Amino acid sequence: MINFVKSHGLGNxxxxxxGKEVNYSLxxxxxxxxxxxxxxxxxxxxxxxxxxxNADFGLKIYNPDGSQAEKSGNGLRIFxxxxxxxxxxxxxxxxxxxxxxxxVKSKFxxxxxxxxxxxxxxxxxxxxxxxIPVKIKDKNNSCLNKEINLKNKKFIxxxxxxxNPHCVIFLNKISKDLAKEYGPLIxxxxxxxxxxxxxxxxxxxxxxxxIEIWERGAGYTLASGSSSCGVVxxxxxxxxxxxxxxxxxxxxxxxxxxxxxxxxxxxxxVEEICSGKIHID
Numbered sequence: 467m468i469n470f471v472k473s474h475g476l477g478n479x480x481x482x483x484x485g486k487e488v489n490y491s492l493x494x495x496x497x498x499x500x501x502x503x504x505x506x507x508x509x510x511x512x513x514x515x516x517x518x519x520n521a522d523f524g525l526k527i528y529n530p531d532g533s534q535a536e537k538s539g540n541g542l543r544i545f546x547x548x549x550x551x552x553x554x555x556x557x558x559x560x561x562x563x564x565x566x567x568x569x570v571k572s573k574f575x576x577x578x579x580x581x582x583x584x585x586x587x588x589x590x591x592x593x594x595x596x597x598i599p600v601k602i603k604d605k606n607n608s609c610l611n612k613e614i615n616l617k618n619k620k621f622i623x624x625x626x627x628x629x630n631p632h633c634v635i636f637l638n639k640i641s642k643d644l645a646k647e648y649g650p651l652i653x654x655x656x657x658x659x660x661x662x663x664x665x666x667x668x669x670x671x672x673x674x675x676x677i678e679i680w681e682r683g684a685g686y687t688l689a690s691g692s693s694s695c696g697v698v699x700x701x702x703x704x705x706x707x708x709x710x711x712x713x714x715x716x717x718x719x720x721x722x723x724x725x726x727x728x729x730x731x732x733x734x735x736v737e738e739i740c741s742g743k744i745h746i747d
Contacts, residue, residue, distance in 0.1 A: 467743045467744065467745055468483055468487045468488060468743065468744060468746060469483070469484065469487065469741070469742075469743055470482065470483050470507065470741065470742060470743070470744060471483075471548055471552070471738060471740075471741040472507055472509060472738070472739045472740050472741070473544045473547060473548065473736055473737060473738045473739055474540075474544070474717075474736070474737055474739055475539075475540035475541075475543050475544050475689065475691065475717075475734060475735065475736050475737075476540065476688060476689035476715060476717035476718035476719070476720070476734065476735070477688035477689050477716070477717030477718065478510050478540040478541075478687055478688055478689045478690060478691075478717060479508075479509045479510050479739065480509050480510060480511050480512065480513050480538075480540070480541050480544045480545075481500060481501070481507050481509045481511075481512045481513070482512075482513045482514075482515070482544060482545060482548040483512065483513070483514055483515070484514075484515045485514045485515050485516045485517075485526070486515075488514075488746065490514070490516055490517075490526075492512070492514070492528065492746070494532035495532075496746045497512055497528045497529075497530070497532045498530065498531065498532050499746075500512060500744070500746065501528075501530035502530075506744075507744060509530070510530065510681070510684050510687060511527060511528055511529050511530060511535065511538065511541065511684060512527070512528040513525060513526075513527060513528075513538075513541050513544060513545045513548070514526040514527075514528070515545075515548075515549075515554070518563075518564040520562075520564050520569060521561075521562035521563055521564035521569055522555075522561045522562045522563065523545075523549060523554070523561065523562070523563050523564070524563070524564045525541075525542070525545055525563050525564065525565050526566070527541050527565065527566070529681075529682070529683030529684050530683065530684050530685075531683045531684075533683045534566060535566070535567075535630060535682075535683065536565060536566040536567030536568075536629050536630040537565050537566070537567030537568070537570075537588070537589075537628065537629030537630045537692055538630075538690070538691065538692055539586065539588060539690060539691015539692040539693075539694060539695060539720070539732050540689060540690060540691045540692075540734075541691075542563060542565070542570060542572060542584075542586050542588075542691065543572070543584045543586060543691065543732075543734060543735075543736045544736050545563065546561065546563070546572040546574070546582075546584045546586070546736070547582040547584065547736040547738070549561065550574055550582065551582070551738070559573055559574045560572070560573045560574075565629065567589070567628075567629025567630050568589050568629050569589075570586055570587055570588060570589060570629075571586070571587040572584050572585070572586045572587075573585045573586075573587075575733065578735075580737050580738070581735040581736065581737045582735065582736045582737075583733065583734065583735050583736075584733070584734070584736065585731060585732070585733040586691070586731065586732050586733075587729070587730070587731055588628055588629065588691070588692070588695050588730040588731065588732055589628065589629055589729070589730065590727060590728050590729050590730070591626050591627070591628050591695070591696075591699035591703075591724070591728040591730060592626065592627040592628075592728075593608045593609070593610070593625075593626055593627075593703065594607050594608065595607050595608060595609050595625070597627055598625050598626065598627045598631045599631070599658075599659055599660060600625045600631075600657055600658060601656065601657050601658070601659055602625075602657055609623075609624060609625035610624050610625075610700075610703070610704065611624065611704075612624070612625075614652065614655065614657065616648055616651045616652065616655075617647075617648075617651070619648070621635050621648070621652075622635065622636070623635045623652075624700045624703075624704070625658075625662070626696050626699050626700050626703075628692050628695040628696050628699060628730060629692065630663065630682075630692055631658065631660060631661075631662045631663060631682075632662065632663045632664075632665060632692070632693060632696030632697075632700075633652055633658070633662045633663065633664045633665070634665050634667060634696055634697050634700040634701075635664070635665065635666050635667065636667045636668075636669060636701075636706070637666055637667065637668060638668065639668065640666040640667065640668045640676065640677070640678045641678065642678055642686065642716070644666055644678065645664070645666055645678040645679060645680045645686055646680070646685075646686050648664075648666075648680075649664045649666075649679075649680020649685075649686065650680065650685075652664045652680070653680060653682050661682045661683070662682055663679070663680070663681050663682045663690070663692070663693055663696065664679070664680040664682075665677050665678070665679055665680075665693050665696060665697050666678045666679075667697050667701070669701070669706060669707070670714075672706070672707050672708045672711075673707070673708050673710065673711055673712060674711065674712045674714065675697060675698075675701065675707070675711060675712075675713055675714065676714045676715075677693065677694070677697055677713060677714070677715055678715075678716070679693045679715065681693070688715060688716045688717030689715040689716070689717030689718055689720070690715070691720060691732050691734065694713040694715070694720045694722050694732065695722055695724075695730045695732060697713060697722075698711045698713065698722040698724055698730070699724060699728060699730065702724050702728070703728070709723060709724050709725065710722075710723045711723075711724075718734075718735075719734070720732055720733065720734040721733045721734065
């Protein structure tokens with residue numbers, strides 16, 4: 467039996483466990499079962515507390531298909547709330563967390579009834595094709611305003627890494643059905659050797675966007691912090707968005723800020739759903 471906590475950030479839900487209870491390792495079949503909404507706890511992924519030599523805490527992020535993610539914005543807020551609520555953190559408001567996608571800092575803002583609010587420094591956006599990675603030749607080694615053809619439909623897309631890879635597509639009209647139809651085709655396209663997260667974006671004004679998300683390894687998702695950061699990074703790079711943007715998703719809203727060096731910050735809520743014990747055999 468292991469202890470778990472399940473929480474959500476705007477409907478994007480994760481299971482959090484202390485890695486020492488499973489010797490800091492989970493088998494692929496265990497991850498898939500835990501995330502299954504019929505046969506397990508059900509979630510968009512698993513967050514495992516680990517040791518770190520470079521930060522206050524280490525974090526492994528697992529997708530529902532058993533793969534490991536580099537970074538998750540909602541996951542980082544959920545993980546932060548777990549650390550604060552369950553007394554892993556004492557007498558401080560700012561902590562450092564090491565992920566596969568790099569080091570981040572998370573700051574506790576406030577608690578309002580059942581919701582905790584955190585501001586997370588998400589690192590810097592990267593537009594270099596070999597770093598994202600994207601298999602497209604470009605004299606500037608970047609992937610902005612490129613074409614991709616799917617099912618006889620052409621999209622203009624942009625690629626960026628915010629610790630994990632994102633494909634950002636700006637459209638006049640977006641929908642859940644659009645994301646579910648074309649998201650999986652883009653996620654696994656030959657352009658993206660490590661697969662990719664996909665965002666379909668409608669710009670309301672330079673400070674507000676609506677987005678629909680297809681998440682790599684997880685599928686259609688109500689909200690995503692790293693996706694929000696990816697969208698704002700590309701929009702700011704192209705001059706379409708300001709440096710402070712409200713990102714509106716089916717699950718709720720996040721506030722994203724970016725500076726001239728493309729350093730990103732994200733602020734939003736977390737709410738615990740339940741906690742308990744479960745067999746993982």
